[in-house]
Amino acid sequence: MKFKRLPSWVLVTLLLLQIAAVGYLDYFSGYEIKVGPLYAVTVAFGVWYLGAGIGVLSCLLCTGVAFWADRASGHVFSARWIEYYSNIPRLTFFLFVAFSFAYFRRTIEAAKLRLRAFSGQLPVCHQCHKVCGQDGYWSEFSTYLRENTDAAVVDKVCPDCSRRIYVQPIISRKEKASA
Numbered sequence: 001m002k003f004k005r006l007p008s009w010v011l012v013t014l015l016l017l018q019i020a021a022v023g024y025l026d027y028f029s030g031y032e033i034k035v036g037p038l039y040a041v042t043v044a045f046g047v048w049y050l051g052a053g054i055g056v057l058s059c060l061l062c063t064g065v066a067f068w069a070d071r072a073s074g075h076v077f078s079a080r081w082i083e084y085y086s087n088i089p090r091l092t093f094f095l096f097v098a099f100s101f102a103y104f105r106r107t108i109e110a111a112k113l114r115l116r117a118f119s120g121q122l123p124v125c126h127q128c129h130k131v132c133g134q135d136g137y138w139s140e141f142s143t144y145l146r147e148n149t150d151a152a153v154v155d156k157v158c159p160d161c162s163r164r165i166y167v168q169p170i171i172s173r174k175e176k177a178s179a
Helices: 008-029 036-050 052-072 080-085 087-117 141-148 159-178
Strands: none
Touching: 008 036, 008 052, 036 052, 036 087, 052 080, 052 087, 080 087
16 A cells, blocks of 8 residues: 655644654653653654755754753753753764664665666567666666666576587587588
8 A cells, every 4th residue: 555645844744743742751751861762763754754954954953952851851060061062962863863864765765766677567679689778768688787786797608508509510510520
């Protein structure tokens, strides 16, 4: 079953609601309990459905909300700079999640494109054996294979052709010589 893709404004609204809900949970759980993985899930959602740019923005927003929740819940630091400095690892973690999910998404899309190249009907000329690609251009099968897969085309002779090309002529010459 294939689902319809929701409009971008709905996905952005869902992302903001997720960030608000996790921030609310973070505030009420206090500064002793960290909910960083929940923020990471939110960042992953943003990257997966809205792209890497929105994912980076959600990283910044999640870091800001976590900073606010930490401060509003009563966490006191010995110096103001430590309060800001303690959010750098959090932002780094969120960015790592964002870029990892962006990479996963690109990898999956590339794999889908490769699979699509060999699914459905593949037009092949029965005379010259050229293949018509998805772009409409005809090319040699080895070229098509090289462009759409990681396979390396190696020229070899199958056993049947080997017998027909190499062994059969030798037998024929021997028969002619003996006659």
